[in-house]
Amino acid sequence: MLHTRRILLYTKRLFVLWICFLLITSWSVIRKHFKNLNGPVPELVVSGQVQNTELRVRDVRVSRCYSWYSNCDAIWDYNLKDDLVTWYRIDLEKTLDTSIARGFGWKSYLYWQPFHSNEYGQAVVDVAISLTGLPLGLANERYGKIKNNDIDGYHVHSKSDYDMFVKSSSSSGDDQDLKWSAKFGNQLEDWFWKGNGVWCKYGSRSSGIKDIRAYIGEDFIETRPQWKEMVHCLPRYGNLKPISISYKKSHHLGSSADQGKDLSQQVEQSLVMKRPDYKILQITDLHFGRQVISDPKNEKPDSFFRFDWPNVQFIQSVIRNERPDLAVITGHIFDDFNKDVDYETQILKMVAPIISNGIPFFFTWGETEAVEEHKDKIINFMKSLPFCLNKFDADNSTNLVFPLLSPLQPNGIQKQIGTIFAFDSNVSESFNFLSKFQRPPESVFNVAFQHLPLREYRPQGSFALIGNYEDKKPLDNIPDTKEFRNLLGEKEIKAISCGHEHGNDCCVFSDSKQQKLQNDMWLCYGGVSGYDPVYDSKVRVFKVDTTKYDLTTWKRSMKDVSKVSDYQYVWSRAKNSQ
Template sequence: MKLRFRRIARTLIRVAILLVVLFLYFGRSSFIIHVKNTFYEPVTEEYRYGLIDDVRIIRCYRWYRQCGTLFAEQSVSSDNLVSWSRISKNLTDESLYSIESTVFYVTFLYVHQWEPSSGKNPITELAISRHSSLIPIQVTQDVQKLIKISDSSVFHDHTHRQKKNFLNIFGGEQSDLDIVHSLGEDWQYNGGGIWCKRRADENPIISLEIYLGSGFHESRPNWKEVIHEYDRRLGSRKLPLSVTREISGPKEKADQWDYNYASISLNVRHGDSFKILQVSDVHFRCSDETAAVLNEFQTKHFISDVITREWPDLVVITGDVLDGENSLDYQTCIMKLVQPMIRLKIPYVFSLGTSDYSRFATDSQIRDFLSNLPFCINKASSSDGHIAMTASFKTGADVVIYAFDSFQPIKPFLEEHVAYKHYKYALAFRHLPIPEYRPEGMFPIIGQYNEQSNYKSKLEEEEMMHKLLRSFNVKAMSCGHEHSNDCCLQSPGDMWLCYAGSTGVGIDRANGMEPSVRLFKIDDVHGLITSWKRNFRMIDSVSDYQYIFQEK
């Protein structure tokens, strides 16, 4: 009896050994991938820009060393392991932009960077479908074009059989189709709904970016959305994900300014006048809250409608674009706000506010993102965040417009631009009001003055800022921050101190006040600076029209 049990035990051991050997043989590729990603780290970095030759959705298991770069098979039909780079997203919580999240792994969008020695062309176009069983519209449109011109390549049957592991307990990457067809000679299917196009006669993709939340629309030159608001269905975090790509190409002429240290020369579009639109305190969250989505949609269209009525030469955004910790993807919020300006090729500048921060990004990351936006003048700011923008009229009269950082001293900056003291017209913008916004006694005022916030600046020069600006011939200063104020009040020395009002729809403000914007016009023919407002409910009407400066 004992001998029989021993024989059975030996047989079971042999079978187990055989199964282990078979498992290691047929699943060795997946096993090696897991070992390398657990104990080694690729020398490459996350993808920010550069030519690419492949795009895939890849699983990153919880026990991997990190998810920024991974070792994975070069293709579904090859065992050759190469380094893949995740598309970079400047958010500290990487789960926010994962495609899928489970107990054992998360998936992200990865690229393989192109090498000249690879023997294949870099990707020139990318399309992603909402489901792997669907073909993106762009792919079908390209195929229809081939059919119309009788290109026989569209009728060729290009079949790529995927190599499968006998045992795949380690979860190696697999395409969702056993047989993958390429339509025509250009498009190739990579699985997961991803289609890549390679043509030697087209400009290649040089950058890919990811945006979270509703309401994102790509408007930058040479950029195009690959997929718009893809629903990932990640439990409580259901923010849609948009992917956009940049094609190599020339910059817009309007974005090729002559940058100097902390100053920039602007074009006067209207010959003898210069118009400025001030937007402030939109407090975008870019969350999945229905009310927030609707409010932000209305705010963006309000700004766009004002621009098409006024056609300003410059848009100044005086802070609180974000809503602090309530904002999830700061990049989506900023892009949503500036989309009308980029689309209409109007330069704009930011003076950041007290709510312009993110719990998922640093202040420097936010500022770097601003400096890389097209038509954004913040790329010319000083190390302290100040900017001086100049323009000249046909008569030879000069204009200077300052955008100050509310949290940095301005005296050293102004001392480096003493020549601007003699400019005929000067205006200043920043987020926070200065002490002279709290006058005592009787004073001239136009508009509503309902709020006096308790914010105390930490700048030692705050008490002398008014005098300093007057010495530089600044005719008016305009700020944001206080939602229930939209007035202009006259301070000593005839310098006007104005509020933009608050532009965001749905934010807290005094009863009866509407979302509004402020405009300034410098008219060199009549030697005037005037100002007025437009509000959300009566956009075709102007209110509180006033003179800021009149040449004597």
Template structure:
């Protein structure tokens, strides 16, 4: 019996000895392959590492991220050259919700994978990327942008870009994958790129100061060209400070219901229809003309800047809609509309993007701040001679913030009490009209009142009229109803402690929004006259932007 047991044990040990080395090799290979995947899964699913948030970079690359990695903010790969004394390199995802193939990580299905653009941070002791160009991914020839730079450089003409050894002498330019070319320079160079992103579409506009739109596009998406945009230098986000002009005036331009997209946009309900009409470009031409005519001190957007249901990339659409004011360094304010959304990004993400834009009066004070305290705000207009004296207040209300912990009355009183003093002239802007915009009986009216459908009470607060009276607002103005462009007077009611209030509409300026074939697109303006304590309003229209009509006094 003992001999049998001993024989079995001997055979087992012999078998283990023969299989140990192959098993060890297989185990080593298995862990070597999966250790990177395990690290990426842990970083993105468990630790929730940060994505790229700006800074000098040394690399730019398209990487396919698997859905089981989660948000894909960081991807660890094996280094091809073993730089930095390690065999791995960490890539940081450029902060976009949209992947290069046009999907959001929120929509990723199990076992799927999607492409994103990633960067590596530059080492302070090494070189950094100072320029980017896009060329043909199938060719080794540098793109025309690089060739033109070499032509202007000390290297001589473009045809002499080969040195005597027969190699390219590209003056710091290096070809990466997918047609991406980068130029390297010293880390401390003022030309070093400090932020980079990508936008979608054939109608991209990059209005932000210090940002540069790269010529050409990446062809990762079959229907939407991908454009790279990068920034140089230190970008400081300063909150605009509004004050009266030297003649004691302050002018506000109201733009409403642009309904821009990340494409050219389709023209709707044209007064003078043409076969080929790009809605967004046509709208922008009108807006540019009005701004040149009026030189406003503030531009107020009363909702639906973009058409979320028809917009592939919300960032591209917002930048295009805001380009006339950002490019002119004009402060702007936004009252959010129901179409200022995206299927690829949450509302919080969209608002966060808007707060980062230059000349935006919407800002985040703390990271813990409730979003409604960002999108509901007041803008004081200060005296031209005394920075501590507010001569006017402009309130911006967001009617589409769900689950508000505060009623509208509390929000407005808090904003009112935050002012350094109680100004004598105040305006309020929001997207959707309140119930008093449907008055009964006879009422004073200036302008066209074409839409009178029943209002949705769930979108407004029944106490708005009284609260606006309590905090001294003389006029409110809304959008939403595209062909209404009138001002309605709500008379004072002393028995209910209600002061007179003018309730105006800002007509739709967007050619891609519904309208009327009998009416061209229009804009509304307001002027605050501190010296005479007057508020006036008027309109301009696309057929003749030089013409002013329906000029009226709101307060005199």
């Protein structure tokens, strides 16, 4: 009887303790939900991006945001010390859905916690994420440290709330809850499991992560210096496009001679020749995105294909053959652009071969590049990219001018031997921009780029041309450009090259005497660099040669990128001095 009373007493005590535990646990959950429902979240002064050089990432996690929360951009949640702190969603300014998972009344996002310079402790120096297994990079790092074939570094555990689990994609049936776990408990060497597929490595704040970004869409390519891809094209629920997550690492300076220098960011607007010749690669009309393929016999429905990756490979092959010093992108980057296209992913694919080879570049708008509401976002993202020269355009107009300087001589003399122009295809704005330019007398290698052709690309009567000239419809839809063409001649611009017309990849000679214009000039086309079902993909190259003192141009095509075609002289001092 006494034994039974003791059992009942112990049972009551356990029940009371269990109730207290539930109340405490429930109160912490209720407190978190109540604060997210009513409590204001501190604003992040850097507008969702870790742009301040003193700011680092303290922690990273995946958290649920419920529909009754006042805001999902920043939420209150507990840290490892059970403190209710503010967590900020990556990409606060994104209008598209970057959630990783969803359920009834909630969505999961990747959140980060800021770490300011006046705080103590370690910052996150590396992150890996995988929702279905151990991240590959983390596994490779761990296996590299295993000695004597110690394959017991990973083994199957039973269910436990105390083990730091990673889901096994190979589990099935009744064993689907069995997961891989490190035998080291809550960490894998110096990696710590944070739940929901997230692993973090911690270290010195000087090496801490500075920025984390999500990119929507297929075929994400990360080639930016200091950036590292955390997860590539993570599949998501429903018909939502996959997301890729990348983060910016702190810059470790090398030798003392490199201190204060960032070779990916050009600080001066001038272009400097490193050798006696200087090559400019023109890329135009890439049309990244989907392509519609129609059956000419109307026997099959239209099909949608993607040609982005062959386009990237084509540009990479051209760069490998030419080794250009400058790349110029003359518009029409996107195909069927709308607000549902993630322009960042498209742009990063487009410039991947350019950035990976360390080539300075700039771009001009196409005719229908993007709707007006997206233009500032697109160009501001472009200006943030390494090696992008559009950052010198304060007005976001893509009207640009770059002095071309000769190699520095032993006596310290360096001359402006040429000028590279970019125009926005708005004739009146381009005219006003160019009219303010004062050409130095020694600047003779002058070349301009824009997307739309001038009316003078359709000269009357007989005229010289080199290349294919198949599209000859009138250019009446383009405003009168005679004054602008004359101004180009007055500024001694030797050639202007455009895109837009896929059937034309020629250079048309604009004869000043025959057409009553100011100075002779070559009016060139870059062809079409992206996929086109009718025309071969091409790029155009211009070369400034200070040894021969001439300006030449040619093309390369996707059919045989090893060969050049339509090689021609644009200007030569020897010919013009005769």
